Amino acid sequence: MKVEILETDFEPFAEVSRYQNAMQAAGSAAGKFGAAAVFVGSMRDFNEGDTVEQMWLEHYPGMTEKYLQKISREAIERWDLLDSLILHRVGQIHPADAIVLVAVWSAHRAAAFEASRWLMEELKSRAPFWKKEALAEGERWVEKNTSG
Amino acid sequence: MTISIKFFASLREQLGREDCELEADSVQTVAEAWARATDNAAMPGNTLMALNMEYVDADTPVSDGDEVAFFPSVTGG
Numbered sequence: 001m002k003v004e005i006l007e008t009d010f011e012p013f014a015e016v017s018r019y020q021n022a023m024q025a026a027g028s029a030a031g032k033f034g035a036a037a038v039f040v041g042s043m044r045d046f047n048e049g050d051t052v053e054q055m056w057l058e059h060y061p062g063m064t065e066k067y068l069q070k071i072s073r074e075a076i077e078r079w080d081l082l083d084s085l086i087l088h089r090v091g092q093i094h095p096a097d098a099i100v101l102v103a104v105w106s107a108h109r110a111a112a113f114e115a116s117r118w119l120m121e122e123l124k125s126r127a128p129f130w131k132k133e134a135l136a137e138g139e140r141w142v143e144k145n146t147s148g
Numbered sequence: 149m150t151i152s153i154k155f156f157a158s159l160r161e162q163l164g165r166e167d168c169e170l171e172a173d174s175v176q177t178v179a180e181a182w183a184r185a186t187d188n189a190a191m192p193g194n195t196l197m198a199l200n201m202e203y204v205d206a207d208t209p210v211s212d213g214d215e216v217a218f219f220p221s222v223t224g225g
Contacts, residue, residue, distance in 0.1 A: 060217060142223040
């Protein structure tokens, strides 16, 4: 299980590959998982009908990590996952940059699909992050996330 | 003997402050900490509260050494 807040751009699929290789090299999960589900959230260049030039992501250092670790432990327990990985950007972000990665590994696909969806919904509704968008007309805080 | 208060995101900008400290014996609950720290400002309806980095309600008791945070609806992911 790993949770990390990143201040610079990252390549989500390389991170999944690196993490899975390390997991297999460690031996504990090798041959045990039959399913990996990966969700990657990236920055759009539009929101609420406006063009967004860039964005700043703020978080609550300490609480954010603690919250993401808590939901990771809950998902591992509830769906009997073999492992999980959550990475999330903060700081200055540009369109097409990755914002969030959630990856889970399990014996069968149902658990992987369900756990990754649940983790993303928990993250979006409760993890203390805030987005501020830069538009041509100025800056604005994103007031709430879209419903799905 | 203090309680540490933090504000985040749009709430920090509206209040014009990031953090402050209160005398621990001057407040009993999270709601009182808000009132003392903001000079009785009205709390926006979407405000979330955390005590020592765990979500709590406004009537949760606070004590010496606690960290209380106030912030708007979260928008990560």
